[in-house]
Amino acid sequence: MTKKWTILKTAIAGVAIASFSAFSASAEEPKFAWYASTVHPYFDEVQKGVDAFAKDTGVEVTKRLGQDWTQDNQNENVAAMAAQGFNYFSIFPSDVSGAKGLYEELAERGVTIVDFGQATQEPTPAAFYVGTQLKQAAMQATEALVKSMGGKGNIINILEVPGENTRLRREGVEEVVAKYPDVNIIQTVGDLSTIEDSVEKVQNAIAANLGKIDGMIATGYTPTVAVAELLTEYHEQGGDRIHFFGIDTDAVVLDAIRAGHIDGTLAQNPYGHGYISMALLKMMSEGFKPVEGQHAIDAGVLTVTKDNIDNFQGEISDLTKGIINSLEGEYLTK
Amino acid sequence: MFMKRLRAGRIITGAEAGILGAAALLVVIFALASDSFLTQYNIFNLTRTQSLYMFVALSQAIMLVTGNMNLSVGAIAGLTAVTFGYTVDTLGLPWPLCIAIALGVSLATGFFNGFVMTKLGVNSFIVTLSTLFIFTGIVYGVSEGYSYRNIPAAFKTIGRGSFLGLPYLFYLMLGTLLAVWYMFRHTIFGRQLLATGSNAEAAELSGINTHRVIMGANFLSSLFAGIGGLLWVSRLGSAQPAIGENWLIISFAVAIIGGTALAGGRITALGLFAGGLIMVLIKNGLILVQANVYFEQAFLGSIILLTILLDRAREVWAKRTNRS
Numbered sequence: 005m006t007k008k009w010t011i012l013k014t015a016i017a018g019v020a021i022a023s024f025s026a027f028s029a030s031a032e033e034p035k036f037a038w039y040a041s042t043v044h045p046y047f048d049e050v051q052k053g054v055d056a057f058a059k060d061t062g063v064e065v066t067k068r069l070g071q072d073w074t075q076d077n078q079n080e081n082v083a084a085m086a087a088q089g090f091n092y093f094s095i096f097p098s099d100v101s102g103a104k105g106l107y108e109e110l111a112e113r114g115v116t117i118v119d120f121g122q123a124t125q126e127p128t129p130a131a132f133y134v135g136t137q138l139k140q141a142a143m144q145a146t147e148a149l150v151k152s153m154g155g156k157g158n159i160i161n162i163l164e165v166p167g168e169n170t171r172l173r174r175e176g177v178e179e180v181v182a183k184y185p186d187v188n189i190i191q192t193v194g195d196l197s198t199i200e201d202s203v204e205k206v207q208n209a210i211a212a213n214l215g216k217i218d219g220m221i222a223t224g225y226t227p228t229v230a231v232a233e234l235l236t237e238y239h240e241q242g243g244d245r246i247h248f249f250g251i252d253t254d255a256v257v258l259d260a261i262r263a264g265h266i267d268g269t270l271a272q273n274p275y276g277h278g279y280i281s282m283a284l285l286k287m288m289s290e291g292f293k294p295v296e297g298q299h300a301i302d303a304g305v306l307t308v309t310k311d312n313i314d315n316f317q318g319e320i321s322d323l324t325k326g327i328i329n330s331l332e333g334e335y336l337t338k
Numbered sequence: 339m340f341m342k343r344l345r346a347g348r349i350i351t352g353a354e355a356g357i358l359g360a361a362a363l364l365v366v367i368f369a370l371a372s373d374s375f376l377t378q379y380n381i382f383n384l385t386r387t388q389s390l391y392m393f394v395a396l397s398q399a400i401m402l403v404t405g406n407m408n409l410s411v412g413a414i415a416g417l418t419a420v421t422f423g424y425t426v427d428t429l430g431l432p433w434p435l436c437i438a439i440a441l442g443v444s445l446a447t448g449f450f451n452g453f454v455m456t457k458l459g460v461n462s463f464i465v466t467l468s469t470l471f472i473f474t475g476i477v478y479g480v481s482e483g484y485s486y487r488n489i490p491a492a493f494k495t496i497g498r499g500s501f502l503g504l505p506y507l508f509y510l511m512l513g514t515l516l517a518v519w520y521m522f523r524h525t526i527f528g529r530q531l532l533a534t535g536s537n538a539e540a541a542e543l544s545g546i547n548t549h550r551v552i553m554g555a556n557f558l559s560s561l562f563a564g565i566g567g568l569l570w571v572s573r574l575g576s577a578q579p580a581i582g583e584n585w586l587i588i589s590f591a592v593a594i595i596g597g598t599a600l601a602g603g604r605i606t607a608l609g610l611f612a613g614g615l616i617m618v619l620i621k622n623g624l625i626l627v628q629a630n631v632y633f634e635q636a637f638l639g640s641i642i643l644l645t646i647l648l649d650r651a652r653e654v655w656a657k658r659t660n661r662s
Binding site: 193 | 372379380466485574587
């Protein structure tokens with residue numbers, strides 16, 4: 005049943021792309037689109053960057069959110085947009101491996117794609133990836149955690165759902181910990197896809213290691229929010245101090261930093277993910293080509309603690325400006 | 339007297355004893371395997387999670403007992419949580435009123451599901467599969483993916499406070515299970531639910547308005563899902579739109595481990611209690627023994643299957659003993 009359904013959906017996507025092909029032969033002018041999997045605070049922030057780009061340049065960008073996180077859903081929606089004549093896409097690939105099939109079909113018909121947020125596995129038809137360098141970000145967060153622990157102690161490594169991105173994050177954490185002989189990972193908790201799962205598993209891990217935990221690190225959005233909630237409750241009820249660094253700047257996480265229940269988080273640059281990816285597409289529509297060997301553009305991350313919690317947005321904005329100014333020459337050439 | 343009633347199966351039936359035995363066995367194994375298992379912190383968290391699971395399981399079990407199902411329980415919980423968050427945080431209404439509004443919304447979802455099932459004659463699988471998407475869409479449409487954070491401290495106490503070392507939620511669960519036991523054992527509506535699930539045609543022929551009974555089951559299912567959603571808000575301290583996303587499997591697993599018949603007509607409050615306990619014990623145990631995170635789901639599924647097989651073996655053994 006599932007297989008038949010997948011075949012049917014692939015056929016529908018194929019028909020949509022074929023009709024786009026016929027249409028695109030007569031449509032030369034660039035039409036810009038931005039596509040993300042579904043409703044999420046991260047995508048809201050990215051859209052602000054896209055909107056700012058549209059306002060600054062006067063370029064019309066059609067934005068579309070899908071209905072869920074599956075690649076199937078993305079295939080159908082993006083193929084339908086391609087059939088409408090859109091030929092420059094900024095896309096958050098729902099599945100970093102599964103999206104390649106869609107991209108290959110689009111690229112064959114001359115569509116230009118830039119990944120944002122997470123990169124499709126290479127080799128990929130996407131011209132660029134704009135986002136966070138996951139392994140480096142995990143390393144940065146771990147360094148901050150180890151520093152907050154005074155360079156020694158036991159930590160719990162909290163991972164999101166298994167996959168390529170999680171593997172990179174895990175490697176990043178483990179590489180940093182390996183540098184410090186007095187720091188040990190006493191438990192790794194994983195497969196955390198929902199808030200309830202995250203809360204339950206992390207509190208189980210705290211219970212299993214009670215009195216032995218000095219720090220925790222989470223490198224995914226959902227576990228970070230869950231741990232922020234959990235440590236707020238844990239510390240309010242008199243539990244021993246557990247240091248924590250997470251990722252992303254959900255309001256719940258920022259509240260916990262302000263209240264001193266967690267040490268900090270890594271702010272990504274979602275505004276830049278939106279703005280920079282659209283700027284790349286516009287320049288490529290004007291005849292610029294990617295510089296050979298350039299693919300991933302690190303939009304930067306910033307460590308947010310109590311010290312800079314009220315002004316980190318300004319620092320992130322500066323990061324974006326710097327990257328925009330370097331696009332011509334460093335990443336694109338005519 | 340008590341022992342006589344116990345042996346006669348009037349207090350604990352053979353099926354319940356099997357499930358409780360499996361839970362007790364797991365407690366012993368984990369207590370021996372880890373020093374951390376019987377700590378106050380772990381017992382508090384285990385019982386709190388078990389209590390939350392119980393409301394998830396009840397929302398499904400009450401439908402299963404009538405021979406139907408509710409795939410939208412998680413979405414109803416999410417909708418209830420977001421309604422509460424929106425009214426208390428965005429609108430600034432008093433939190434008791436917000437609870438009433440949120441539970442009103444959850445009951446409305448139960449009415450909608452029940453109406454389509456009974457008045458329009460649509461299968462419960464199809465109805466609730468559709469409303470799973472409808473309610474989830476509303477959750478994200480209203481919240482836009484953001485959580486509501488200004489939750490009153492008094493409300494958070496429900497999910498975080500304790501009495502005699504056990505969470506308030508545990509006592510709430512016991513009270514609820516007692517009410518469920520009483521309903522199925524001593525009320526007409528409870529017997530009608532069982533009769534409808536055992537054989538809907540026979541129930542109708544004997545004068546039971548099965549449509550009314552199924553409508554009632556939908557109300558109860560959505561009420562339990564709504565309460566579960568609110569308790570998660572209280573426990574987390576924020577109303578997250580993602581609440582309920584992982585409920586579907588848990589709702590079926592705990593209900594079935596707890597002895598609720600998939601085909602309808604059988605439910606046991608004590609079995610549900612043990613089913614919830616088994617589920618949290620397994621998850622807790624996997625962390626305690628530091629199971630490989632990549633194989634965790636395989637371990638979880640295997641242990642659940644093993645628990646059910648042990649209970650099935652006990653049933654077969656009991657039948658053979660009775661024959662001889």
